[in-house]
Amino acid sequence: MAVINQFADIPQEGKFQRPLExxxxxxxxxxxxxxxxxxxxxxxxxxxxxxxxxxxxxxxxxxxxxxxxxxxxxxxxxxxxxxxxxxxxxxxxxxxxxxxxxxxxxxxxxxxxxxxxxxxxxxxxxxxxxxxxxxxxxxxxxxxxxxxxxxxxxxxxxxxxxxxxxxxxxxxxxxxxxxxxxxxxxxxxxxxxxxxxxxxxxxxxxLTRSSLVDDEAIKKLCRLLGQARKVVFVAGEECGEAINTLLDLALLMQAEVVTTPQGKGLVSSYHPLFRGVIGFAGHCSAKETLLDPEVDLVIVTGTGLGEWASNGWDTKSLLNHRLVHIEATEGNLTGSPMAQLHVRGNIKTVFEHLLAYVRTQENLQGSAVIPPSSRYLLERRFQLDEEEKYNSDSTPIKPQRLMKSLTDLFPVNTYFLADIGNSMAWAVHYLQPLDRRISGRRSGRNGIFRSCLEFASMGWAIGAAVGTALGASGHPVVCITGDGSFLMSGQEITVAIQEKLPVIFVILNDSALGMIKHGQRLAQAESIGFELPEINYSDYAKALGIPGYIIRSPQDFLALDIEAICQRQGPTILDVRIDPEEIPPIKVRIGVLGKGENDE
The missing domain is CATH 3.40.50.970 (Thiamin diphosphate (ThDP)-binding fold, Pyr/PP domains)
Known part of the structure; x- marks a missing residue:
């Protein structure tokens, strides 16, 4: 590698040159x-x-x-x-x-x-x-x-x-x-x-990566595919590189697809085979898809199947004998000791082998291959828990409706990051971003929605949105965060100011640590420690010299020039006064804590 003199900008005397440090x-x-x-x-x-x-x-x-x-x-x-x-x-x-x-x-x-x-x-x-x-x-x-x-x-x-x-x-x-x-x-x-x-x-x-796979395990999986009546694929966050091939295979087999909460965003919400998210804040349709008695093969990939992804370690819908687990990360396989088969190797390579096998079988039977580039109607094949609130025009704005408004307002090249807390639960369940790549085809990295669920650090999305924007020139970045997270880590917005980054900070303002408040209520625990002061984050934005807007109802969004907000060189704050009484979809988490009913 040619190295430029590290000290070329420092005046030198004669031929003296300072060495590298x-x-x-x-x-x-x-x-x-x-x-x-x-x-x-x-x-x-x-x-x-x-x-x-x-x-x-x-x-x-x-x-x-x-x-x-x-x-x-x-x-x-x-x-x-x-x-x-x-x-x-x-x-x-x-x-x-x-x-x-x-x-x-x-x-x-x-x-x-x-x-x-x-x-x-x-x-x-x-x-x-x-x-x-x-x-x-x-x-x-x-x-x-x-x-x-x-x-x-x-x-x-x-x-x-x-x-x-x-x-x-x-x-x-x-x-x-x-x-x-x-x-x-x-x-x-x-x-x-x-x-x-x-x-x-x-x-x-x-750092050149190997594409080695377990050939014997792939042969066994091909036999299982050939014998299966009905297959469901479960995509986790670590299968981003393989997601296009996985979807091609699903289309060829007409197999339904669900994602973990961490994998949400890898598959378009409007893909004809997508049935929603399984696990934390997930969709009933995803769980029902896995519980279908006709399903005899569930292929999971790119996830360690921890609490969030496994629907609270649900043995009925997921962690049972129907499971096949495909992983490049050996440690992820420790989450599925009950699986009938573990397939180790590069996930994309494994799915390329499976796709080649199924294409051969389909061609022998004279079946037509469905082109993955087909255009699909913008229609969800799964239901949300409270569709009426998702479409509600009431004031204060429902968090469910807020997620719909974000989907409707921002362009298809927007990246959404959701912070830990109620904002995460609302986004996992109700945020369904439009995607010009309706077939779900995308790069080998994360999709248009990103989260940080395993360690679940409050404030992650605030910093991560800044880093995302630095790596995503020309793309708006929307950070969905709560007022608790913003009070904890909101100072990082000044980095977006300094770096002139188009990050839109959407603050769910209910003057509370919302997941604590609603979790205590659902668990019938003492009501303590969740209160936050009433703060005008629009005024906070103006004190920083950036635009800030208060949103109380869906109609308030109509006054915003979203195109200008997305194109400005610097961040914007949307102070969204959500209905504080709406209960987020967190019952799986309460059930795991052992203080409530796991009925999601």
């Missing part, structure tokens, strides 16, 4: 992987890395995006990685900077996001001497802390270790299961010169 070499390695941004918050101990980022930015290379809180930086990196497919990178200084990252990193860990986490340390010579913000093995040991939420966590104690530990970390981030990795680098190591003028390894080549 460890921070510069790190940037060169990230450039190999086409990373565009490092998300973080500066600090004294990590200053050498920010010096390297400044030099990179002057050359038109990687740049820093400064979050307002380190957890927000990790969420931004998460959103950027989901959007672009590139490595997520976040950084923080020593001590509280590093510990502030942990929630965002833990979220990436549970959601299998490849992420490089760089934290600083005091100088090696100051270990054990009571250095300020000491997070070495003699202080608050951040290397040990991160071991519980990363795939790899290590201290770089010598310059000569750096390249080897960096390559090990990044390769580990992409091993199954994907996830975050952590390098703790003392300030004196970060600013140390290195004895190379270019990276010694080509990480892009080292």
């Amino acid at each position: 460890v921070g510069d070499l790190l940037i060169d390695y990230l450039a190999q992987l086409s990373v565009d941004y490092v998300f973080g918050v500066p600090g004294g101990a990590i200053e050498p890395l920010y010096n390297a980022l400044a030099r990179s930015a002057r050359r038109g290379g990687l740049k820093s995006v400064v979050a307002r809180h380190e957890t927000g930086a990790a969420f931004m990196a998460d959103g950027y990685a989901r959007q672009t497919g590139k490595l997520a990178v976040c950084c923080a200084t020593t001590g509280p900077g590093a510990t502030n990252l942990i929630t965002g990193v833990a979220s990436a860990y549970e959601n299998h996001i490849p992420m490089l986490v760089i934290t600083a340390q005091a100088a090696l010579s100051n270990f054990g001497r009571g250095a300020m913000q000491d997070s070495s093995c003699t202080g608050v040991n951040t290397v040990s802390l991160f071991r519980h939420c990363t795939r790899y966590s290590t201290l770089v104690s010598h310059v000569d270790q750096f390249e080897y530990k960096l390559s090990t970390a990044i390769m580990t981030a992409y091993q199954s299961p994907n996830g975050p990795v952590h390098l703790s680098i003392p300030i004196d190591i970060l600013r140390s010169p290195v004895n190379v003028q270019a990276p010694s390894f080509n990480l892009a080549n080292l």
